[in-house]
Amino acid sequence: MSQWRQTILTVLMLLSSLAPSLSAKTYWVDPSGAFSSIRAALAHATDGDTLHVAPGIYREGAITIDKSIHVIGHNLPQIDGEGTYQIITVVADSVHIEGLHLMNVGVSFTQDNAAIKCDAVEGCVIENNTISNGFFGIYLAKSANCVVKNNQIKGEAVREVNSGNGIHLWYCKNILIEGNTVRQHRDGIYFEFVEHGTVRNNLSEKNLRYGLHFMFSHHCRYEQNQFQQNGAGVAVMYTQDVHMVNNRFQKNWGAASFGLLLKDIRDSEITQNHFVENTVGIYAEACDRVVVSENRFEQNGWAIKLMANSMDNTFRRNNFLVNTFDVATNSRQNFNTFEGNYWSTYRGYDLDQDDVGDVPFRPVRLFSLIVEKQPPALILLRSSFIGLLDIAERVFPVLTPETLIDPSPAMMPVTVE
Numbered sequence: 001m002s003q004w005r006q007t008i009l010t011v012l013m014l015l016s017s018l019a020p021s022l023s024a025k026t027y028w029v030d031p032s033g034a035f036s037s038i039r040a041a042l043a044h045a046t047d048g049d050t051l052h053v054a055p056g057i058y059r060e061g062a063i064t065i066d067k068s069i070h071v072i073g074h075n076l077p078q079i080d081g082e083g084t085y086q087i088i089t090v091v092a093d094s095v096h097i098e099g100l101h102l103m104n105v106g107v108s109f110t111q112d113n114a115a116i117k118c119d120a121v122e123g124c125v126i127e128n129n130t131i132s133n134g135f136f137g138i139y140l141a142k143s144a145n146c147v148v149k150n151n152q153i154k155g156e157a158v159r160e161v162n163s164g165n166g167i168h169l170w171y172c173k174n175i176l177i178e179g180n181t182v183r184q185h186r187d188g189i190y191f192e193f194v195e196h197g198t199v200r201n202n203l204s205e206k207n208l209r210y211g212l213h214f215m216f217s218h219h220c221r222y223e224q225n226q227f228q229q230n231g232a233g234v235a236v237m238y239t240q241d242v243h244m245v246n247n248r249f250q251k252n253w254g255a256a257s258f259g260l261l262l263k264d265i266r267d268s269e270i271t272q273n274h275f276v277e278n279t280v281g282i283y284a285e286a287c288d289r290v291v292v293s294e295n296r297f298e299q300n301g302w303a304i305k306l307m308a309n310s311m312d313n314t315f316r317r318n319n320f321l322v323n324t325f326d327v328a329t330n331s332r333q334n335f336n337t338f339e340g341n342y343w344s345t346y347r348g349y350d351l352d353q354d355d356v357g358d359v360p361f362r363p364v365r366l367f368s369l370i371v372e373k374q375p376p377a378l379i380l381l382r383s384s385f386i387g388l389l390d391i392a393e394r395v396f397p398v399l400t401p402e403t404l405i406d407p408s409p410a411m412m413p414v415t416v417e
Contacts, residue, residue: 023048030054038063038071038079045069047092053077053100064089065097073099076130081105086113094123101130112164114139118146126151136164137185144173148180155185157208165190166207169197177202187213188230195219202226210235211252222247233258233278240266244273252278259300262287269293272416275300281323284310293317294416302328311335317414320344320363327363327404334404338363342410350411357409364404 027041028034029051035041039060041051050070057078062085065071069092077100081087084106088097095118102115114136118124120143127149131137137153140146148167157163166182169175171193178200182188188204191197191214199222204211211227212234214220223245227234233252236242242265249259259278260270265287273295275281281300282292287310296319297303303323304315308331315338320326322344340356348359 025049026052028052028054029058031056031058042067042069061085062089063087064091065095066092068092068094070096071098071100072096073101073129076101078103081113081115083107086111086115086117088116090116090118090121090124093121095121096125096127098125098128101132102134103132105133105135107135107162109162112136112139112168114164114168117141118143121146125149134164134166134185136168137166137182139165139168140170140172140175142171143175145175146172147176147178149176150179151181153180153182153185155183157185160186160208163208165213166204169194172197176200182211183207187211188227190214191217191220193217197221198223200224203228205229207231212236214239218242221245226250227259228252230257232256233261235261235263236265237261237263239264240268242268244268244270246272248274248276249278249281250274250276254279258283262290265290270295274298275303280305283307284313286310288312290314291316294414295319296416297321297323297326299323301325304328306336307331308333313337314339316340317410318342319413321413329364329404336404338404338406340408340410340414341406342413343406346409346411348409355411357411361406361409362404363406 027045029038029041037060038058045051045067047068053073055075055077057080059080059082079087079100079102081104083104087102087105097116105115106113115131115134116126117139119141122144124146126138129151131153133156138148153166163186165187166185167177168190173195175197181203183206185207187209188207188211189199194217197220201224203226205228207230209231211230215237217239219241221243226248228250230252234249252259258280259275260282262284263286267289269291271293276298279301281297281303283305285307290313293316298321300323302325303320304327306327306329308329313336318341320341320343326343343361343363346357346361348357351358
């Protein structure tokens with residue numbers, strides 16, 4: 001009898017655990033169906049339900065999702081903000097939005113309207129959506145444990161002052177941004193006061209300002225992303241414990257453009273990235289204890305601009321290939337370490353054949369110091385006089401930083417494992 005009662009109790013517990021899923025309902029939204037609008041289906045839905053949205057054009061003003069539901073679009077139904085509204089506002093936890101085409105978000109300079117805005121929620125998933133002509137694309141505020149994945153986001157930004165960001169996070173924790181494509185916004189991806197965020201395998205290109213812009217965002221990781229042809233490249237500011245690994249910074253050209261701009265960064269790492277054809281590969285100002293290792297700097301104007309107020313940074317096992325200037329600085333003082341890097345302009349020798357140059361390398365050209373003080377002098381770059389200046393400085397280094405040297409330059413390009 002005891003065993004029988006235990007079996008009944010186990011069955012009851014199992015049924016109890018399945019009760020939410022057994023009671024969940026499915027609603028079909030179709031312009032010609034019983035629920036012809038998302039609003040109508042939302043009014044009937046409860047937590048755990050699923051709304052399937054059929055192809056069509058839906059003009060419903062501002063939609064608020066205040067229940068923990070799934071919204072799944074089929075063949076990208078078009079949700080039109082008519083240039084007036086924020087399209088979807090999420091204020092419930094565990095909302096899943098997938099497969100919609102959201103378009104024509106209303107521009108507002110006081111409310112930051114977005115195609116999808118999540119406000120103070122947890123556990124939401126936004127994936128496989130297309131957003132076009134959004135003011136802001138996807139906006140998360142005061143939210144945690146959310147995923148933004150595989151969305152196609154394309155704005156129509158013309159000027160910075162009247163455009164928003166593609167993916168915007170403010171005061172968030174534990175957010176995954178993965179596999180998205182973001183184009184033609186002010187900033188492609190924007191983080192402010194974010195902790196433990198991961199940005200992985202995204203393409204951010206042709207944005208007016210930064211492909212990635214984040215400030216005051218600690219303990220974050222950015223990996224396997226492509227940032228290319230953005231107005232000013234990528235900016236990382238006022239942050240500690242940030243890891244940027246295996247990203248590609250490409251063709252960020254302009255008088256004030258960088259592959260990667262670092263300002264007030266501490267205790268971080270930049271490793272296995274590729275900086276190619278940027279005005280400046282990395283610009284570092286007031287950065288401390290940053291490890292820059294196993295990166296590839298190729299065909300940049302300046303591979304690295306390292307300001308004198310940056311200290312205790314380490315540049316190790318990087319490849320510097322055919323850059324106009326490998327390293328530039330604004331002082332004869334240096335408080336950083338360069339070791340084991342490969343420099344394509346190194347002309348030393350290796351008599352003991354240990355693949356390490358026997359003569360230290362000074363990566364700062366005298367001409368780079370002149371250009372730092374007088375930018376118009378750059379017009380003389382290809383002149384024979386500058387060639388003679390370089391030779392003279394190598395023989396009698398009197399003006400370039402005395403301690404900014406690589407004592408063990410690699411004779412062959414560094415292989416990244």
